[in-house]
Amino acid sequence: MIDVIFDRSAFHGDYFDRLRHSRLEVACRRGLISVFHTQIFLAETFAMYGRPVSRAELLGQLPFTLGIANGGVFRPLGDILHDELVRGLGPRARVLCSPSELVGLDQMSKDPSSASDYWNAWQEATGERDEAYRKKAVQKKVYGEIRQGLGNTLKELGHRQPLSNYRFEDHLRRTLEENGRAIISSQVPSKNNLALQNRWARDMGSYPFMTAFAQGFAYAGYYAAIQPGKIDRNAQPDYEQMLFLRHADILVTRDDGFLRDAFLALWKPSGKVLMTPDEFVAFVNRIAT
Numbered sequence: 427m428i429d430v431i432f433d434r435s436a437f438h439g440d441y442f443d444r445l446r447h448s449r450l451e452v453a454c455r456r457g458l459i460s461v462f463h464t465q466i467f468l469a470e471t472f473a474m475y476g477r478p479v480s481r482a483e484l485l486g487q488l489p490f491t492l493g494i495a496n497g498g499v500f501r502p503l504g505d506i507l508h509d510e511l512v513r514g515l516g517p518r519a520r521v522l523c524s525p526s527e528l529v530g531l532d533q534m535s536k537d538p539s540s541a542s543d544y545w546n547a548w549q550e551a552t553g554e555r556d557e558a559y560r561k562k563a564v565q566k567k568v569y570g571e572i573r574q575g576l577g578n579t580l581k582e583l584g585h586r587q588p589l590s591n592y593r594f595e596d597h598l599r600r601t602l603e604e605n606g607r608a609i610i611s612s613q614v615p616s617k618n619n620l621a622l623q624n625r626w627a628r629d630m631g632s633y634p635f636m637t638a639f640a641q642g643f644a645y646a647g648y649y650a651a652i653q654p655g656k657i658d659r660n661a662q663p664d665y666e667q668m669l670f671l672r673h674a675d676i677l678v679t680r681d682d683g684f685l686r687d688a689f690l691a692l693w694k695p696s697g698k699v700l701m702t703p704d705e706f707v708a709f710v711n712r713i714a715t
Contacts, residue, residue, distance in 0.1 A: 427457060427458070427459070427460055428458065428459050428460070428675050428676060429459075429460045429462060429497060429673065429674040429675050429676070430459055430460065430461050430462070430497075430674060430675065430676045430677075430678060430706075431461075431462050431463070431464055431467070431667070431670055431671070431674045431676070431677050431678070432461070432463070432467055432677075432678045432679075433467070433664075433667065433677065433678065433679035433680070433681060433685065434466075434467055434470040434471060435679055435680040435681055436678045436679055436680060436702075436703045436706070437471070437487065437491065438680065441680065441703040441704075442487060442490075444703060444704065444707050445490075445703060445706075445707060446490050448707040448710055448711055449710050449711050449714035449715070450494060450707075450710045450714075451490075451493070451494060452714045453710045453713060453714035454494055454496045456714060458710075458713055458714055459496075459710060459713075459714075460496055460497035461494045461495050461496055461497055462495065462497040462498055462499065462500060462522075462670065462673065462674060463492075463495045463498075463499045463500070464499075464500050464667050464670050465499075465500060465501070465502050465503070466663050466666060466667045467667070468499070468531075470663075471484070471487075471491060472484075472541070475541055475542075484538075484541070485538040485539070485541060486538075488534055488535065488538040488541060489535055489536070489538060492531055492532075492534055492535035493535045495531075498522040498523065498528075499522065499523045499527075499528060499531065500521055500522060500523070500670050500673070501520065501521060501522065501523055503635065503639070503666055503669065504613065504614075506519050506520075506521055506635050507613065507614050507635060507636055507639070508614065510633045510634075510635055510636055511610065511614050511616070511622045511625070511626065511633060511636060512614065512615075512616050512622065516632040516633055516634075517632060517633075517634055519635070521635075521670075521672075521673055530543065592648075592651075592652060594644075594645060594648050594691050597644060597647075597648045598641065598644050598645075598648075601644050601647070602630075602637075602640055602641065602644055603627050605640045605643050605644050605647075606623070606626055606627065606630070606636065606637065606639075606640035607623045607626075607627065609636070609639055609640055609643060610622050610623045610626060610636070611623065634672055635669055635672065638668075638669045638672060638692075639665075639666070639669060641692055642665030642666065642668065642669065642688065642692060643665070645665065645688050645691055645692055646661040646662065646665055646684075646688070649661070649684055649687060649688065660684070660685075661684050661688075664681070664684055664685040664688060665688055665692075668685070668688065668689060668692065668693060671693050671698045674698075675698060675699060676698070676699045676700075676701055676706070677689065677693075677698070677699070677700050677701070678701050678702070678703060678706045679700065679701075679702070680702060680703060686700065
């Protein structure tokens with residue numbers, strides 16, 4: 427069984443038709459492929475409902491898009507981090523939504539017109555979405571500060587070399603704990619937040635999603651620092667989505683910018699695979715003949 431997650435870009439335009447006309451559904455039925463959807467993928471999918479010009483396209487795509495998720499849907503990252511850290515479950519934190527949490531999605535896979543109910547609920551979360559967009563809007567400022575900090579660090583270390591020669595491995599070693607503590611402080615509400623930070627710092631391997639999150643944040647800052655002209659405002663959802671490669675083997679995407687570079691640095695060393703939609707279609711057609 428091969429576990430797969432999709433970036434929304436793999437469903438854009440003609441790529442959706444290529445997937446739908448492939449043998450992906452056959453591979454899922456035969457137990458050759460398990461598809462899992464992330465919350466980011468679903469949010470970007472349902473955002474189409476809010477654009478009248480895209481709504482009909484979305485309704486036509488929903489039965490296939492939701493129907494292939496034979497593996498399940500991952501829980502929101504914040505819930506997983508809460509279970510890892512606040513509840514102290516560590517690697518035993520539940521990562522998949524329960525069947526009762528997926529009733530609405532199951533209904534939509536059979537009756538796309540019910541998407542309006544989901545859309546209304548999604549609209550009620552406007553405050554959360556606005557906060558997410560606000561965080562994206564300040565990324566450029568944050569990464570600019572990281573770039574300046576890296577320059578100062580190199581000066582302190584006596585390195586007389588351009589930032590482009592600074593290795594990510596060195597950056598990660600120097601910043602991982604600091605990044606993780608900042609994330610826990612801002613993203614994981616708790617009465618004794620400092621204790622959570624200390625617990626994580628002492629045993630990072632026991633909190634896999636938290637540690638992968640901190641590593642992704644570190645790479646985003648590093649990427650922005652050494653390639654200032656390539657700051658990607660989608661960096662945060664990209665590295666958050668890749669966290670779920672902890673429970674998947676393949677990520678399918680059209681992205682050839684930050685996401686691909688981050689994948690090569692963070693996930694390829696552990697044997698994960700990145701495929702374009704066309705590569706994935708060829709792959710499933712071959713294994714499901």
